[in-house]
Amino acid sequence: MIVVEKIKDVHIRRTLVENVISMIFRGMINDGDYLPSIRNMSERYHISRNSVVSAYKELESLGFIEGRERRCYRVVSKRQMQPENLSGRPASGSEQIKNPASLPEPDLMALANRITFNNNASLPLHFMRKYFNDIAMEPGGKRPDNNQRLNHNLTRYVKITRGCLIDTENALVMQSQQQALMLIAHYGKQQAARPSIVLEDPVSPAVFQLFSGLGYEIIRVSVGKEGMDTASLPERHVDFIYTSPANQFPTGAKMSVAHRKRLLQWSLRNNVLVIEDDACFMLGFGENIIPPLCEFYPAANIIYLYSLNEFIGNSINLSLLSLPLSLITAFKQLHPLFTSPVPVAMYHLVNSFLESPHLLKYLSATLKTRQNRYELAVSGLRKVGGDIDCWGLMHAGYFSFSCGNALLPGMLKAQNFIPLTLFCHTSPLWQTNRYIYATGSLSTADIKAINKRLASLQKSRLIAEFDEEE
Known part of the structure; x- marks a missing residue:
């Protein structure tokens, strides 16, 4: 999850640039993923639209994203980037691209606790x-x-x-x-x-x-x-x-x-x-x-x-x-x-x-709550990704699903879905674009909000694709 400090716009802009680069290197944002719109980012982080534009322009000059104003900005594959001096000028300060090996490792224990946490698991x-x-x-x-x-x-x-x-x-x-x-x-x-x-x-x-x-x-x-x-x-x-x-x-x-x-x-x-x-x-x-x-x-x-x-x-x-x-x-x-x-x-x-x-009543009510959250989450994903190949039980607190990297928005992915490859030591037997949805740690309102954002971003993507065809 990206944490942006609400300080001066210039510091937020630099933090935003560094966080996006970090997410690209970690595979949390992949080739073809669309970044949120300038308006959404401005409202989300309480900074001016000009600051967001400056951040996106800096990422574009470094070769991490491509796009034009009034259209979505899209991530460019890391394979297309050169290892140094991507902007054609000496890099310094916040403009330096970090070595992937020097990036902080994700806190797997914290992620595991998030996956297994169930906010409705408590005695009546x-x-x-x-x-x-x-x-x-x-x-x-x-x-x-x-x-x-x-x-x-x-x-x-x-x-x-x-x-x-x-x-x-x-x-x-x-x-x-x-x-x-x-x-x-x-x-x-x-x-x-x-x-x-x-x-x-x-x-x-x-x-x-x-x-x-x-x-x-x-x-x-x-x-x-x-x-x-x-x-x-x-x-x-x-x-x-x-x-x-x-x-x-x-x-x-x-x-x-x-x-x-x-x-x-x-x-x-x-x-x-x-x-x-x-x-x-x-x-x-x-x-x-x-x-x-x-x-x-x-x-x-x-x-x-x-x-x-x-x-x-x-x-x-x-x-x-x-x-x-x-x-x-x-x-x-x-x-x-x-x-x-x-x-x-x-x-x-x-x-x-x-x-x-109270025991059996509690079990029945808890089961129903978890099933409702699972079905709500799956329905939201299917509207974006079609066949998402879910693994997991509907009454468990989490499940994994597959989704094309270009279909799952990068920022939403980083905040709500956990890449399964983070927990893998060897090459997995499944496709690498598989993510964990920790429904047990979310409320029904949280999942509805995610579905709403998925639908909104999917609509924006379709409009952008239509404009490109035109």
Whole structure:
């Protein structure tokens, strides 16, 4: 996202020039993309139209864009530019073109948090009011809760939403998904000096940083429309393989049945522990039901990880970890090292909600809200891009889509859509013009505003193309 400081016009103009250049080098604006009109930029950044014209003229003299006044300015391919002195005169100050390697790297952790954030994931207010009223009326205040009750309620919830059975005796409650992964990673370090793990590419930066920071050998396997490319898995022993087969982060791809079978056969053949991250909480609802890898846990070589952060919000990010029988003793011994005391009130609050009649109503209402946002977002994109090839579930908080670079406006792309290639380490199995739409972090009004701007820019583009033909 571009941040322009609202200071003097001359400083804003220079910042605008530098930001556009930076976005071109990063691939956020591509060859053929149209920049916003002079009037729109003037209104957006509260500067005069003359300042916008000066900025566009400077970019044009540097060879980054082309165009004429009263028509749209369009980005010129970087391949057409010479590496130095593009304007025919010595460059200095804000006119210098930065080396792409010197540009600041995007904050992938912040982008990942934006993708997974859901602004409607919070406990209903009417439940909260009743809960605190009941607590006030109870003799002695809060009644104690234990892990056994929480385990029972969480496994019941997984059964409702995912359709699989989990043995409570083989399940651990963790305070976050990251704590659960830390526990797994530490166990691996106890078993080998330099353990190895297969990670999906792309993958969450938090997952990559955790295992790479602990000295794991990282083996990357690309993700395509049918999930992880299991045909590329190495025929050797690996300590772990991390996968999110039902709703892959951040592509939204779901693993096909054929790839699931190949993954399980490979893991058993090479004695590999599978970390199954079941990332999206309402996968069992709606028409597209995508089951976990197994119907019953514990499974022979699968560590099943289920998080509540999309269910009740990031403030109460409990996770459930189901372990193979061979690992439960070792993990229970390590468990205290990776947990901190949890207030009894938190366990009591979660337990009360999971046992309340509000649960199914909340799930139904949340599902409907997310579906409406997904359908609204997709309809806006299709009016501009036609076949956008969406990957992802309509009730998840994000999905990815493909769209021609010339069809998606550069400034809008930078502010609302995240290039999927930012998370890729190797060449992806899909076309590079694929973007992430984080609908969960937006309101319905936000998505309508994006659709309105998409339609407006598309209309301007059609008018410009008509004028050129004339």
